[in-house]
Amino acid sequence: GESVGLHLPTLSVQEGDNSIINCAYSNSASDYFIWYKQESGKGPQFIIDIRSNMDKRQGQRVTVLLNKTVKHLSLQIAATQPGDSAVYFCAENSGGSNYKLTFGKGTLLTVNP
Amino acid sequence: EAQVTQNPRYLITVTGKKLTVTCSQNMNHEYMSWYRQDPGLGLRQIYYSMNVEVTDKGDVPEGYKVSRKEKRNFPLILESPSPNQTSLYFCASRRDGTELYEQYFGPGTRLTVT
Numbered sequence: 001g002e003s004v005g006l007h008l009p010t011l012s013v014q015e016g017d018n019s020i021i022n023c024a025y026s027n028s029a030s031d032y033f034i035w036y037k038q039e040s041g042k043g044p045q046f047i048i049d050i051r052s053n054m055d056k057r058q059g060q061r062v063t064v065l066l067n068k069t070v071k072h073l074s075l076q077i078a079a080t081q082p083g084d085s086a087v088y089f090c091a092e093n094s095g096g097s098n099y100k101l102t103f104g105k106g107t108l109l110t111v112n113p
Numbered sequence: 114e115a116q117v118t119q120n121p122r123y124l125i126t127v128t129g130k131k132l133t134v135t136c137s138q139n140m141n142h143e144y145m146s147w148y149r150q151d152p153g154l155g156l157r158q159i160y161y162s163m164n165v166e167v168t169d170k171g172d173v174p175e176g177y178k179v180s181r182k183e184k185r186n187f188p189l190i191l192e193s194p195s196p197n198q199t200s201l202y203f204c205a206s207r208r209d210g211t212e213l214y215e216q217y218f219g220p221g222t223r224l225t226v227t
Contacts, residue, residue, distance in 0.1 A: 049214075049215055051213075
């Protein structure tokens with residue numbers, strides 16, 4: 001299918017290294033943030049979320065960090081594997097909405113074996 | 114298997130010919146939403162529904178209609194498709210209509226309007 005990776009920032013890492021994907025969000029009133037992974041030809045897949053009352057949240061091999069002061073979100077992937085190769089999106093609940101999500105444009109992660 | 118399904122997965126049509134893309138979820142989710150994804154623009158929300166018979170506009174609703182007559186289904190209707198609606202469309206659902214939880218996405222529908 002058509003690549004969703006066009007015009008995207010890219011990050012290339014070696015298998016086994018840690019990856020850090022960054023995201024700047026736009027609305028200081030947003031208080032819920034999600035990271036999604038999208039493999040070629042598939043729909044976005046939920047990875048991890050965080051609410052604004054937290055600075056850090058950990059999942060399986062992933063950690064999300066939230067810095068509200070500078071409106072910055074990061075996703076850390078430990079021991080990156082070839083199966084982690086995908087486009088990663090951050091999303092925020094637009095201005096604190098319970099119904100609308102605003103998505104970033106994504107980062108293409110390539111893991112080299 | 115818990116999932117969101119969309120049909121068709123691929124569709125090529127001509128300008129002005131009405132079409133419907135179906136979306137169905139088997140998780141008893143209250144909230145459902147439609148997005149379109151375009152290169153360089155990312156995912157943008159078209160419409161969403163908090164529950165049966167309750168829908169509202171997202172960021173790019175022009176040219177689209179939706180309905181939510183049953184909890185499990187949320188079809189996207191293009192009454193008169195135009196070439197600028199050529200895109201990759203995703204349906205998503207989440208368990209609660211008003212509280213924030215993760216959304217689960219369908220596999221996508223690639224629409225081409227000539």
